[in-house]
Amino acid sequence: xxxxxxxxxxxxxxxxxxxxxxxxxxxxxxxxxxxxxxxxxxxxxxxxxxxxxxxxxxxxxxxxxxxxxxxxxxxxxxxxxxxxxxxxxxxxxxxxxxxxxxxxxxxxxxxxxxxxxxxxxxxxxxxxxxxxxxxxxx
Amino acid sequence: xxxxxxxxxxxxxxxxxxxxxxxxxxxxxxxxxxxxxxxxxxxxxxxxxxxxxxxxxxxxxxxxxxxxxxxxxxxxxxxxxxxxxxxxxxxxxxxxxxxxxxxxxxxxxxxxxxxx
Numbered sequence: 001x002x003x004x005x006x007x008x009x010x011x012x013x014x015x016x017x018x019x020x021x022x023x024x025x026x027x028x029x030x031x032x033x034x035x036x037x038x039x040x041x042x043x044x045x046x047x048x049x050x051x052x053x054x055x056x057x058x059x060x061x062x063x064x065x066x067x068x069x070x071x072x073x074x075x076x077x078x079x080x081x082x083x084x085x086x087x088x089x090x091x092x093x094x095x096x097x098x099x100x101x102x103x104x105x106x107x108x109x110x111x112x113x114x115x116x117x118x119x120x121x122x123x124x125x126x127x128x129x130x131x132x133x134x135x136x137x138x
Numbered sequence: 139x140x141x142x143x144x145x146x147x148x149x150x151x152x153x154x155x156x157x158x159x160x161x162x163x164x165x166x167x168x169x170x171x172x173x174x175x176x177x178x179x180x181x182x183x184x185x186x187x188x189x190x191x192x193x194x195x196x197x198x199x200x201x202x203x204x205x206x207x208x209x210x211x212x213x214x215x216x217x218x219x220x221x222x223x224x225x226x227x228x229x230x231x232x233x234x235x236x237x238x239x240x241x242x243x244x245x246x247x248x249x250x251x252x253x254x
Contacts, residue, residue, distance in 0.1 A: 070159070071162075078226045080221065083217070108247070115246075116242035117242075118238055119236065119241070119242055120235065122235030123235030
């Protein structure tokens, strides 16, 4: 009973880790869109124009939010397990680039994105609950 | 060659920064709710910012096709550093998934036929 409660608590702890990975991916993608928007304006070539650009400060806020979300992930999941999930930003940024800026998508992009998702799925389906299961077996 | 070295330094700094952040996330410090702030976290964030600045410098000279082979190395270094410095256990599934994912990043960045 005690072990089952501990197991459930640990499962919730890890699940929150996955939630923060999702938050990280959303903020990171939003930040990249903002950076691109700023870079396409006068702030892209002139530092003075960059300083007076309000969106630039939104980028800094998003960057801090992204860092907080990632630190929350690292408090809950092993680095070697969590880090590969960051590669999913390649896909979200590809989609955002096409949607918001009409950027081209190549066959290699699609194929690469699918393979990245398979790799992340292999990792995600793996080891994280080993420690939880080992508690049950005590 | 100098700019390639800068990029490799950027990749190493990014991986080292992740290790510092992970180490900092697990030790005490100023509790800010969902995260804790301490010297390791500050050093880790500093390493990440430094890595970003070096990447921008390197990118100004190194062609994108070469970046496709340099940037994914961070996904190799992070598990290796985690094993060495954080003593994390790597299982076969994580290693296999990482290899597939890196192959995906290579293919993603290869110049191919444009679809849309």
